[in-house]
Amino acid sequence: MVSEVLKPDLAEPGRVQEKAPPDRKPEPTGRATFKIWRGDATRGELVAYTTHVSEGMVVLDAIHQIQAEQANDLAVRWNCKAGKCGSCSAEVNGMPKLMCMTRLSDLDLTKPVTVEPMRAFPPLRDLVTDVSWNFEVKRSIAPFTPRPPDAPDGTWRMAQSDVDRVQEFRKCIECYLCQDVCHVLRDHQMHDRFIGPRFLVYAAALEMHPLDVADRVPALKEKHGIGYCNITKCCTAVCPENITITDNAIIPLKERVVDEYFDPIGRLVKIFSRKSVR
Amino acid sequence: MAQYDTLDHDVLIIGAGGAGLRAAIEAASMGARVGVVCKSLLGKAHTVMAEGGVAAAMANVDDRDNWRVHFADTMRGGQYLNNWRMAELHAKEAPARVRELEAWGALFDRTPDGRILQRNFGGHRYPRLAHVGDRTGLEMIRTLQDHGIHRGLDVYMECTVVRLLKDGDRVAGAFGYDRERGRFRLWRAKAVVLATGGIGKSFRITSNSWEYTGDGHALAYDAGAELVDMEFVQFHPTGMVWPPSVRGLLVTEGVRGEGGILLNREGRRFMFDDIPENYRAQTADNEEEGWRYVIGDKTARRPPELLTRDHVARSIVREVREGRGSPHGGVFLDIAWIKRRLPNAPEHIRKKLPSMYHQFKELADIDITAQPMEVGPTTHYMMGGVRVDGDSQMSTVPGLFAAGEVAAGLHGANRLGGNSLSDLLVFGKRAGEFAARFAQERPAVRVDEREADAAIHEALAPFERPSNGAHGPYQIQDELQDFMQDLVGIVRNEADMRRALERIDRLRGEASRVAVSGHREYNPGWHTALDLRCMLIVSEAITRAALERKESRGAQFREDFPEKDPEYARFNIVVRKGSDGRMELDRRPIPALPAELAAVIEEMK
Ligand SMILES: Cc1cc2nc3c(=O)[nH]c(=O)nc-3n(C[C@H](O)[C@H](O)[C@H](O)COP(=O)(O)OP(=O)(O)OC[C@H]3O[C@@H](n4cnc5c(N)ncnc54)[C@H](O)[C@@H]3O)c2cc1C
Ligand code: SF4
Ligand code: SF4
Ligand code: FES
Numbered sequence: 001m002v003s004e005v006l007k008p009d010l011a012e013p014g015r016v017q018e019k020a021p022p023d024r025k026p027e028p029t030g031r032a033t034f035k036i037w038r039g040d041a042t043r044g045e046l047v048a049y050t051t052h053v054s055e056g057m058v059v060l061d062a063i064h065q066i067q068a069e070q071a072n073d074l075a076v077r078w079n080c081k082a083g084k085c086g087s088c089s090a091e092v093n094g095m096p097k098l099m100c101m102t103r104l105s106d107l108d109l110t111k112p113v114t115v116e117p118m119r120a121f122p123p124l125r126d127l128v129t130d131v132s133w134n135f136e137v138k139r140s141i142a143p144f145t146p147r148p149p150d151a152p153d154g155t156w157r158m159a160q161s162d163v164d165r166v167q168e169f170r171k172c173i174e175c176y177l178c179q180d181v182c183h184v185l186r187d188h189q190m191h192d193r194f195i196g197p198r199f200l201v202y203a204a205a206l207e208m209h210p211l212d213v214a215d216r217v218p219a220l221k222e223k224h225g226i227g228y229c230n231i232t233k234c235c236t237a238v239c240p241e242n243i244t245i246t247d248n249a250i251i252p253l254k255e256r257v258v259d260e261y262f263d264p265i266g267r268l269v270k271i272f273s274r275k276s277v278r
Numbered sequence: 279m280a281q282y283d284t285l286d287h288d289v290l291i292i293g294a295g296g297a298g299l300r301a302a303i304e305a306a307s308m309g310a311r312v313g314v315v316c317k318s319l320l321g322k323a324h325t326v327m328a329e330g331g332v333a334a335a336m337a338n339v340d341d342r343d344n345w346r347v348h349f350a351d352t353m354r355g356g357q358y359l360n361n362w363r364m365a366e367l368h369a370k371e372a373p374a375r376v377r378e379l380e381a382w383g384a385l386f387d388r389t390p391d392g393r394i395l396q397r398n399f400g401g402h403r404y405p406r407l408a409h410v411g412d413r414t415g416l417e418m419i420r421t422l423q424d425h426g427i428h429r430g431l432d433v434y435m436e437c438t439v440v441r442l443l444k445d446g447d448r449v450a451g452a453f454g455y456d457r458e459r460g461r462f463r464l465w466r467a468k469a470v471v472l473a474t475g476g477i478g479k480s481f482r483i484t485s486n487s488w489e490y491t492g493d494g495h496a497l498a499y500d501a502g503a504e505l506v507d508m509e510f511v512q513f514h515p516t517g518m519v520w521p522p523s524v525r526g527l528l529v530t531e532g533v534r535g536e537g538g539i540l541l542n543r544e545g546r547r548f549m550f551d552d553i554p555e556n557y558r559a560q561t562a563d564n565e566e567e568g569w570r571y572v573i574g575d576k577t578a579r580r581p582p583e584l585l586t587r588d589h590v591a592r593s594i595v596r597e598v599r600e601g602r603g604s605p606h607g608g609v610f611l612d613i614a615w616i617k618r619r620l621p622n623a624p625e626h627i628r629k630k631l632p633s634m635y636h637q638f639k640e641l642a643d644i645d646i647t648a649q650p651m652e653v654g655p656t657t658h659y660m661m662g663g664v665r666v667d668g669d670s671q672m673s674t675v676p677g678l679f680a681a682g683e684v685a686a687g688l689h690g691a692n693r694l695g696g697n698s699l700s701d702l703l704v705f706g707k708r709a710g711e712f713a714a715r716f717a718q719e720r721p722a723v724r725v726d727e728r729e730a731d732a733a734i735h736e737a738l739a740p741f742e743r744p745s746n747g748a749h750g751p752y753q754i755q756d757e758l759q760d761f762m763q764d765l766v767g768i769v770r771n772e773a774d775m776r777r778a779l780e781r782i783d784r785l786r787g788e789a790s791r792v793a794v795s796g797h798r799e800y801n802p803g804w805h806t807a808l809d810l811r812c813m814l815i816v817s818e819a820i821t822r823a824a825l826e827r828k829e830s831r832g833a834q835f836r837e838d839f840p841e842k843d844p845e846y847a848r849f850n851i852v853v854r855k856g857s858d859g860r861m862e863l864d865r866r867p868i869p870a871l872p873a874e875l876a877a878v879i880e881e882m883k
Contacts (some may be wrong), residue, residue: 058641067802068756080326083637119453154377158385171413173416195732
């Protein structure tokens with residue numbers, strides 16, 4: 001049967017080209033130069049590689065091409081190639097980016113494209129950095145602690161509107177680009193006193209989880225150093241998942257800290273109402 | 279000889295996707311000292327990419343659903359080659375495993391009355407997939423990861439296991455290297471759980487990442503375990519086809535679950551043209567009914583876009599081969615059309631399919647709320663794998679367990695969407711439990727240091743060989759992917775597969791001479807060189823099993839034997855390493871279904 005749906009619109013200039021043999025590798029359409037940081041924990045430098053460019057390519061494709069053809073030992077992390085795993089973080093022309101989601105067509109290819117590792121973390125090899133600190137930080141945050149189940153079968157009831165807010169935070173793919181760009185970590189290296197935007201988002205997701213009953217506010221104020229954040233919003237600007245890190249996560253957490261420490265009675269009322277109303 | 283560290287555990291889990299993490303949590307809860315090894319950072323395993331949802335007959339949306347329907351759907355989808363015990367346990371236990379995730383902090387989308395929402399998916403009779411938009415895998419792996427890190431697991435990130443160690447017949451641990459520095463490690467363990475995922479990297483067009491080189495399949499094979507159903511590779515019908523750099527990237531079946539339709543270049547909704555006999559009674563025969571199904575009308579039958587993946591993929595291949603494909607060799611998938619039925623369709627699409635919206639917008643300049651997508655089949659999932667006992671998940675090697683995509687049985691000849699994430703939970707838990715129990719009951723193991731020395735020697739050999747220019751590790755990998763795609767892909771025949779076997783043989787020779795340069799720190803060239811062995815074993819097993827099955831069934835389509843042959847419904851094909859080191863095949867009869875399960879299937883027909 002012919003669908004009621006109109007014939008798909010095929011006349012899209014620029015996209016539908018001459019019919020390439022579908023399964024074969026694309027024909028190159030030009031060349032570009034990439035200056036890639038090569039080095040280890042002790043030293044490194046930018047090394048220039050020129051490679052061919054074809055339609056739709058992203059920075060990670062160029063890196064892989066260079067790796068396959070010119071520098072087999074070029075170190076890079078990646079997994080999904082679709083912006084879902086948060087592995088391929090780097091600084092492209094100085095901007096924190098997921099390499100798999102950065103189209104070459106959005107860059108000026110008349111000049112060399114620089115690709116460097118995230119600078120807020122110790123370099124390991126080439127584009128790979130030591131991000132182990134992030135895993136330690138996460139463990140220091142009190143885990144999810146649910147209230148008793150709502151129904152006799154051990155399940156809970158939550159309205160979609162109650163989970164929407166937390167679902168935004170749970171989109172986080174742990175790419176650590178926000179950590180990379182936050183001046184408290186990047187410039188001031190306060191990794192021992194400040195957990196960084198990623199983990200403020202994580203703490204917010206737990207604190208605002210409709211079922212959670214643990215209190216993370218004292219830790220946020222003391223060992224997690226939420227006070228060091230001065231709301232520059234650089235983290236929000238780079239988040240590839242478009243999480244409104246500062247406005248939706250950090251500021252509400254800061255308000256909780258203020259309430260608890262400077263308005264203890266008000267906080268008690270809030271805790272009481274938050275945790276028993278449902 | 280190079281040095282290595284030795285680490286001791288009761289249970290070693292290889293893999294930190296859904297299956298590995300669920301197994302680790304279970305084993306640790308039973309008091310076992312658990313180690314978890316994975317090739318990437320924690321939380322980056324393939325499971326993170328799963329989109330559509332996790333199948334469990336919770337009946338939150340349609341109260342007619344229950345384990346018996348789910349069981350029958352899974353068996354029908356698998357063309358009755360499934361390990362029926364696994365299909366039974368899976369259908370019965372999945373709901374509890376999903377609810378448990380909620381108790382650990384997962385936040386699924388909700389029904390109006392506040393329970394876990396479930397969506398339609400191919401081959402499932404009722405809306406059954408619990409989901410979070412189209413990022414269900416992220417929710418699942420993050421929940422398991424965040425729960426797991428407080429359970430006292432020792433996690434070895436960015437380490438690759440290259441061989442399993444044995445103590446007599448028993449497994450005794452694993453040997454591998456850390457990717458960051460290239461140092462060697464020996465993990466001694468009384469029980470080992472393989473949870474290494476799939477094999478998609480043996481094909482050129484795939485939704486799978488670099489990790490999917492079939493390591494677990496090859497490790498098990500080398501350790502003497504049996505593999506089964508290796509001919510069944512799932513080609514997902516909808517991968518991206520344009521631009522070239524994203525070719526193969528998955529377009530979730532959720533698009534069709536939300537009303538997306540497939541069109542050829544003439545605008546014809548070709549899925550209505552050929553509806554298989556055994557699904558006819560359940561499939562809508564007109565567009566109106568299909569749409570009513572999508573919006574939850576319980577009297578309506580599924581639209582044909584939601585037929586099983588093998589069938590949809592072949593229908594697309596047919597359209598393309600007969601010249602009715604889209605400009606880049608696929609067909610059109612259109613979700614934008616629902617604006618004719620829903621007032622706020624663009625918003626609805628962005629809410630229900632946010633990462634698809636994002637993926638097409640960012641990578642292909644397509645707005646899926648306004649334009650159709652171009653899609654074509656992509657290598658997606660491995661039904662075949664380690665043959666395990668349905669209850670305990672133990673392989674034919676004592677102490678060696680397998681769970682998740684690396685294990686076989688649940689899905690038979692074709693997996694239903696959403697049945698993998700539930701597989702990971704149900705059988706991850708079981709594998710962890712039985713591995714911990716096995717470890718508790720058995721004495722300590724001894725490992726033979728010479729095995730470690732041999733493994734080191736083999737691993738370092740590529741550095742010592744003279745470079746042979748054009749044939750580096752990447753070139754060999756490319757060549758393998760190219761011919762596996764062309765010769766052992768969606769449409770197979772005897773002559774092509776014979777050629778594939780010859781080429782596998784030749785490439786094995788080249789792989790054994792491959793040279794790499796540079797250092798041992800995070801050197802992907804070296805890692806790729808070591809992966810080749812696994813990829814070649816897996817490719818050979820797929821090809822041999824596919825040759826042996828002279829019929830078309832589920833994911834296997836042979837143009838020289840295009841029909842189903844009832845004779846072949848009676849056995850699974852088992853692959854193992856013979857005593858002479860060559861690959862051996864065996865036809866293993868499928869045990870008869872118990873009367874009770876047979877009755878369920880009959881009733882659901
Ligand atoms: C894009 C995409 C979308 C999908 N969507 C869905 C869906 O909606 N619903 C569904 O049910 N299924 C879906 N699937 C399938 C499902 O996601 C996978 O089958 C499943 O996640 C596999 O889980 P696993 O735990 O078996 O393996 P994985 O999650 O892949 O984990 C494998 C682990 O093993 C490790 N490993 C591998 N080899 C070694 C080695 N040699 N040494 C050490 N560690 C090793 C890896 O590092 C990794 O940690 C999808 C798959 C893809 C690719
Ligand atoms: S808003 Fe706060 S957390 Fe974000 S970058 Fe600025 S200082 Fe860092
Ligand atoms: S909050 Fe955003 S930028 Fe930060 S780690 Fe998560 S996804 Fe990345
Ligand atoms: S590779 Fe997964 S986000 Fe880039």
